[in-house]
Amino acid sequence: MTGLSQQGQGAFGTYASSVLFRKQRGGEGPAHRGAYVVSLAQEAKESSLVIPSVAEDAAPAADGAGQETEAPAAQAQTDFASAVLSKETDFLELPQPVRYEELQKECLMSLRPETFEGMRFDFTKPLNQSFSLSHSLQMGSAEMPTANPQQIVKVPVSSYEFGANLIGAKGMMIGRMLTDGRMSGRVKYDVNDSVSFKVQAQLAEEKQYSQTMFDCDVKGLDWNAQLKVGNNQFVGVNYFQSVTNNLALGGEAFYLGSQRKSGVGFALRHQGEPGIATCQVATTGLLSATYHHKVSDKVYLASEMMWNWNAREATAAFGYDYILRQCRLRGRIDSSGVITAFLEERLNVGVNFVLSAELDHYRKDYRFGFGMTVGME
Incomplete structure (x- = not known):
């Protein structure tokens, strides 16, 4: 059983369902990097404790120099405290977080190169x-599953894919058809800036490979939520909320009725300068942690x-x-010793x-x- 059935076995139902309809040779969309705002609430608290001690040390000198020296020093301390406190997190003006299923999209650009063979x-x-x-035309070989993981069996394959893309101001329609009979489509419509609907479908001769998923996305000023309903009695929901200017917390839950499986997951994302850290944990037994570091504008x-x-x-x-x-x-190396590289030359x-x-x-x-x-x- 594949497709949505595998989502119930994974740790994160929402992330698994988003991967279901991605093409094997890459993800969708460029990496998102939001604006960076530093929170100095703790520094403000520490500074407020330091300023009185500075005033006490300066008091004897101020007494000897007269009232004219004391007034500018006190005014400078007040201005410094006001400047630090003004940089505290404004909980009424928190930024809009990324969608829950796009939690790790910056890392996926580096860790999931679009490798292929042939x-x-x-x-x-x-x-x-x-x-x-x-x-799209592809010719190469495909690896066939065997009982022995160390035994590799490959067969030559070739495929041609025809696609049509219609993109407008309020939505888009994307369709694909392959020579083996498989068809896939995606329709997205934005009702307004806060609500959008999306339908994804894949049809194949084998019933187990046919998939359908309906999404409803809702966005607030500093939060977003999503409801997902698919075949095999799949239902999922997730919510993501900005807690500070840099930190967002959220969770998800899913139920796969055909296999009588369910799961709950929690996630956090800290987006700072120059790094983005994420962590996900689920009741299905998986723990995932990523870190994306910006060395420069090009690295x-x-x-x-x-x-x-x-x-x-x-x-x-x-x-x-x-x-x-x-x-x-782009490239990666993992703990199993697999080395991957992908080069795009313009x-x-x-x-x-x-x-x-x-x-x-x-x-x-x-x-x-x-x-x-x-x-x-």
Whole structure:
């Protein structure tokens, strides 16, 4: 059982359902980096304790110098305290947090490169400002599951994908069709700035691979919530709230009726300068922690740790993201020894050359790919 059935087995139902409809070769959307505002409430408290002692030390000197020296010193201390206190967190003006299912999207850009094996060619043809067509051709090999994890069996595969994209001011419609008969679609409509609806579907000849998901997103001034309903009697809900200018807390719950499984998860996200830290824990036995560090405007580092309490297994990974003048290089290495690299070289406006590599020395599995992307950037 795959798809939504696997969500009940995962730690985070919402995150699993968002991954369900992502293409295997990459995530969706650029990394979001919100504005940074420093909270100095604790410093203000400490400063208020220091200022009186400074005044006492300055008192003998002020008595000797007269009233003219005492007044400017007291005024300077008052101005300093007012300046520090003015930087305290304004709980009525907290920022809008990211969506719960996008909690780790900055790290995923570095830790989940779009690796593939063989040859890939993507072409996007815009017909007007709102409508475009896409063509994708891929030839390579696919790994077949076996009873022995150390045994690797690959079969040659090839596929062609045709897509249509309609993007407007209030929503978008995206459809894909593959040569093996699978079809997928996504429709999103924004009712207003606070409420939006989204429907995702995938149809296949095999019943277990057909999926449907309906989402309702609601945003407030400093919070957002989401309701998800899907086939296999899947129901999920999540909520994310800004607590300070940098910290957001939230949680989720899901129920998978077809397998009679349910789970509850909690998460936090601290977005500061120069790093973003996240942590998720769920009743399904998984603990996930990530950290995304901005070295410069063109260099980003990321790390991830995941612990499966039920399987008594822990994994860790380190990733990087270099944005150079004409190319972008992403890669990762994990605790199992798998090394991954993905390079996008810009040849011209709208034309990119792609190189992909994944080395697994322990399993003796090596995957290399190259491709070309032509069309809108």
